[in-house]
Amino acid sequence: MSDLTEIRWHARAGQGAVTAAKLVAETALYEDRFMQAMPEYGPERTGAPLKAFTRISDEPIEVCNNIEHPGIVVVLDETLLSSTDVLEGIEPDGAVIVNSTETPEAMRKILKAPKGVTVATVDASGIALDTIKRDIPNTPIVGALVKVRPIVGRDSVDGQLLKTFGKKFAQEMIDANLESVTRAYEEVLIDG
Amino acid sequence: MATQTTVSETGNAFVATAYRQVAPEALFAYPITPQTTIVEEFARYVANGKVKTEFVTVESEHSAMSACIGSAAAGARTMTATSSQGLALMWEELPIAAGLRLPIVMANANRAIGAPINIHCDHSDVMGARDSGWIIMFAENAQEAYDHTIMAIRIAEENSLPVMPALDGFITTHSISRGETMDDKTVTKFVGVRKPQHSMLDSKNPIMVGGFSTLGNTYMNIKKALREAIDASLPSIKNIGDEWGKLTGRSFDHVEGYGMEDAEEAILVLGSAAGNVRAVTRKLRAEGRKVGMVKLRTYRPFPAAELADMLKGCKAIAVLDRSDSYGAPAGPLALDTMAALYKAGVDVALRPYIFGLGGADVKLVHIERVYNDLADLSDGGLNPGLTYLGI
Numbered sequence: 001m002s003d004l005t006e007i008r009w010h011a012r013a014g015q016g017a018v019t020a021a022k023l024v025a026e027t028a029l030y031e032d033r034f035m036q037a038m039p040e041y042g043p044e045r046t047g048a049p050l051k052a053f054t055r056i057s058d059e060p061i062e063v064c065n066n067i068e069h070p071g072i073v074v075v076l077d078e079t080l081l082s083s084t085d086v087l088e089g090i091e092p093d094g095a096v097i098v099n100s101t102e103t104p105e106a107m108r109k110i111l112k113a114p115k116g117v118t119v120a121t122v123d124a125s126g127i128a129l130d131t132i133k134r135d136i137p138n139t140p141i142v143g144a145l146v147k148v149r150p151i152v153g154r155d156s157v158d159g160q161l162l163k164t165f166g167k168k169f170a171q172e173m174i175d176a177n178l179e180s181v182t183r184a185y186e187e188v189l190i191d192g
Numbered sequence: 193m194a195t196q197t198t199v200s201e202t203g204n205a206f207v208a209t210a211y212r213q214v215a216p217e218a219l220f221a222y223p224i225t226p227q228t229t230i231v232e233e234f235a236r237y238v239a240n241g242k243v244k245t246e247f248v249t250v251e252s253e254h255s256a257m258s259a260c261i262g263s264a265a266a267g268a269r270t271m272t273a274t275s276s277q278g279l280a281l282m283w284e285e286l287p288i289a290a291g292l293r294l295p296i297v298m299a300n301a302n303r304a305i306g307a308p309i310n311i312h313c314d315h316s317d318v319m320g321a322r323d324s325g326w327i328i329m330f331a332e333n334a335q336e337a338y339d340h341t342i343m344a345i346r347i348a349e350e351n352s353l354p355v356m357p358a359l360d361g362f363i364t365t366h367s368i369s370r371g372e373t374m375d376d377k378t379v380t381k382f383v384g385v386r387k388p389q390h391s392m393l394d395s396k397n398p399i400m401v402g403g404f405s406t407l408g409n410t411y412m413n414i415k416k417a418l419r420e421a422i423d424a425s426l427p428s429i430k431n432i433g434d435e436w437g438k439l440t441g442r443s444f445d446h447v448e449g450y451g452m453e454d455a456e457e458a459i460l461v462l463g464s465a466a467g468n469v470r471a472v473t474r475k476l477r478a479e480g481r482k483v484g485m486v487k488l489r490t491y492r493p494f495p496a497a498e499l500a501d502m503l504k505g506c507k508a509i510a511v512l513d514r515s516d517s518y519g520a521p522a523g524p525l526a527l528d529t530m531a532a533l534y535k536a537g538v539d540v541a542l543r544p545y546i547f548g549l550g551g552a553d554v555k556l557v558h559i560e561r562v563y564n565d566l567a568d569l570s571d572g573g574l575n576p577g578l579t580y581l582g583i
Contacts (some may be wrong), residue, residue, distance in 0.1 A: 029200045038367030062467035
């Protein structure tokens with residue numbers, strides 16, 4: 001399974017990390033690929049740090065252990081950086097995407113990220129407040145993710161969002177989510 | 193014509209879909225992590241009119257199994273689901289369901305048993321029920337959990353025995369994966385309608401259920417009949433698995449191996465860890481190592497002859513148990529395997545391991561270490577006996 005992509009998500013409970021992990025996984029299925037999305041369950045209380053995992057592959061995925069060496073790390077809440085080593089085990093040529101207003105160069109220093117690791121920042125919370133009108137950065141950050149590492153197609157994300165939201169939400173809400181993805185895709189800053 | 197749909201769902205959602213399609217006449221349940229979402233989802237199907245089931249939220253697992261026994265004895269197709277301490281609370285009634293030969297189906301989300309309190313996966317709960325007369329099946333993933341659940345109702349009703357399709361808590365119940373669900377009509381036809389031989393509600397042919405049997409040999413005769421029934425269910429389970437496999441294109445065997453045609457060292461395991469073991473086996477075989485892996489889908493009745501046959505060519509085998517039988521020479525799966533090999537006259541070095549208790553992560557390096565241990569054993573190294581893996 002050389003094409004296996006492994007993503008680890010860091011967030012606080014309530015920020016929608018599991019939903020984001022699911023969105024990426026379901027987008028992979030939308031492209032007729034194989035996927036796996038799993039949260040790491042601990043005490044369930046809003047604000048508690050949590051991790052979630054996504055695997056994507058062109059072949060059936062048989063492993064089900066925790067991801068130790070992610071190729072991609074996504075951080076939905078930068079206040080976690082003081083207490084969590086978000087880069088733990090990251091691949092030497094991996095990428096980290098942080099929801100932050102810092103520049104990627106400044107973030108590289110904060111993270112003490114090695115040279116080979118790509119560092120990207122995007123104000124996903126700001127974009128969410130502008131578009132969805134709530135600080136739920138999970139949907140926009142997927143837009144940034146597929147810009148940094150095109151693990152699934154940009155159009156497939158929209159396609160899957162339409163499929164997920166299509167039946168249950170007002171057009172206004174769907175448009176806001178789609179716009180948040182587009183803006184994050186365009187506004188994400190990448191170093192490396 | 194059988195039509196399948198590719199979906200991405202949690203393991204519990206796959207199981208809940210199977211429950212809806214099986215459409216039991218009655219379901220009695222009490223919530224417990226990580227089983228809860230099976231019943232939650234099923235309750236939604238009931239509320240939305242997607243399935244016509246008498247759904248009762250009872251006040252404990254003890255009540256759930258009591259109600260299931262009454263309902264199944266009355267002749268209704270009856271299901272429930274549970275996990276961990278919930279299954280433990282049912283202990284009193286599990287042998288009653290089997291002793292009365294009631295075809296109840298109960299999915300179990302495999303979870304540790306306290307103390308300490310732990311909500312994560314191991315097989316301590318199921319192993320506590322292994323001697324109760326229930327048929328027990330272990331799923332590697334959500335797809336197998338779905339398939340086993342649908343097969344289970346047929347197995348239960350054809351053999352007049354309760355069946356427990358078990359799936360690993362959180363690892364399988366809560367992770368989202370890709371799989372296929374069958375169209376409703378095909379499942380309806382496959383599972384048919386329960387036609388009970390006897391029913392408590394048949395007033396023209398009155399029967400008594402749950403009577404005394406303390407004099408003479410009747411108690412022992414009834415228990416012998418239970419032993420014969422569960423032994424005899426082995427070919428029936430296989431036939432039902434084959435029939436379902438013809439519709440789905442997914443084959444079924446009690447014992448499934450990978451690389452076993454020439455394996456000198458092999459690992460035997462139950463449940464989701466089989467995927468991790470297979471991935472490591474695949475990697476080592478690509479490097480030229482003669483290794484193989486075996487998993488059981490049917491655990492009770494124990495497919496002893498088939499297992500011994502698959503393992504007979506090995507020099508050394510490891511049995512990975514996700515629960516311990518404290519004070520016994522090894523974990524339950526290892527003990528069963530030793531008995532199966534002894535019975536078949538197969539003399540092979542066997543090293544028992546305990547792994548993954550309370551959700552401890554099964555790292556691929558741990559599995560590779562087991563294969564290295566086995567290589568040493570093959571070369572005539574000492575067998576250090578029961579080993580807790582990874583700590």
